Amino acid sequence: MGDKIPLERIDDNRWRIPRRYNDAMNVPGIVYADNELLEMILNDNALQQVANVATLPGIVGHSLGMPDIHWGYGFPVGGVAATDAESGVVSPGGIGFDINCGVRLLATDLLRDQIKGSVDRLADELYRNLPSGVGGDGMRLLNEAEMREVMVRGAEWAVDEGYGTAADLEVTEENGRLAGARPEAVSRQAILRGMKQLGSLGSGNHFCEVQVVDHIYDEKAAEALGLAQKGQVVVTIHCGSRGFGHQVAEDYIKLAESKQQQYGFNLVDRQLACLPLQSEEGQAYLGAMACGANFAWANRQLLMHGVRQAFASVFGRKARPKDMPMVYDVCHNIAKMEEYKIDGEMKRVCVHRKGATRAFPAGHPAVPEKYRAVGQPVLIPGDMGRYSFMLVGAPGSMEQSFGSCCHGAGRRLSRTAAKKAVGSKQLIEMLENKGVTIRVHSKNLLAEEAPQAYKDAQQVVNVVHNAGLAQLVVRLKPMIVVKG
């Protein structure tokens, strides 16, 4: 610990942490970064966590760090690790506290100029329709039977209840319903928290943004995604499983910690606490995690419904989903059982994506048919002052990164450092000057999410693009930000 980590340069976008760094490493580490991003990464010690993850029992391939990597609980945020399905483990900290934190993007048939005169009304209406704030209740209070349905059926339940349409499910990762959910593996406490919070944004870096297509990198892919018009208005929702997923994570992190000795795991960091995939506890975690994932998909489905209603009300028309078609919903905090070729042999593995987005290439059967020729949409939110991106998965992700790429800009300053760097009043002024209208639940927390607190998302996506993990399609600029 604390030793200088030896880094070997592979090429302009890749660095290797060799196994010789630490006897306990079962595989080397690989980090994706250009020179400038690497400097920032070295500042917060996240590479130590990449090396730590490489010591997990049954890890295969490489312990991976994406260009938006930063310090997290046990695993770095922006980390990917695959463990052998037979001999490996699942580490709840390797998924993170916000199970199925993810991003959803809706297109609209409106252009920037058509909404210019209605920005304040639209911002107010979105803010009114999307409950937010720490500990905030959601749009829909659930009874226990409904909560069970949400845990098992996710967004599919929401559609049956009238929030959106079946077409939305076709463009949601896992169709908004991850198999293997086990409500009986979820604590009472988690269920009670979840029953109050469905259809809420929460706080932190979660948001709903109205954005404009600002630059098109790939006409053909943009056309396939329905984002081919410069100036087109779109809406991004970034949110997860709220207090429900948080409680599931906390419960299983505690359980895993209590079992480390029994399983003979002597890990370099107790936050890596893990459970054998073939154990009852490991399977219970995956079943509970699926409940968390499904809750998050239902949550984003309700939030999207609120967005469609807000637009309909402001623009005086019916809330027809076909006027605001959903483009895609992708998760960036989850573990998935998938198969990859490792050392020339197909292997079933548990892919931990923590602050990492699935990025399946064209032709992959899990990519919705309408996008199959271009690849799975990859949504990368940036910061609220600059821009966000839409990419599609590229073949390199299957060869290098277990079908994964980055998830966002990545934090550059800690929350406390960010608050020191900028005041919220000053920040709101700065955003308004840039043409970004903001509605925020807690002004106090806003500075933590200031653009200065984040790396430049453009730099981050350039690295995954150049490394062949995903391909740039469009860039989006924020117009309205609604936050917790």
Place this chain on the structure above:
DNA sequence: ATGTTC
């Protein structure tokens, strides 16, 4: 991220 110190 988070009923932000169960």
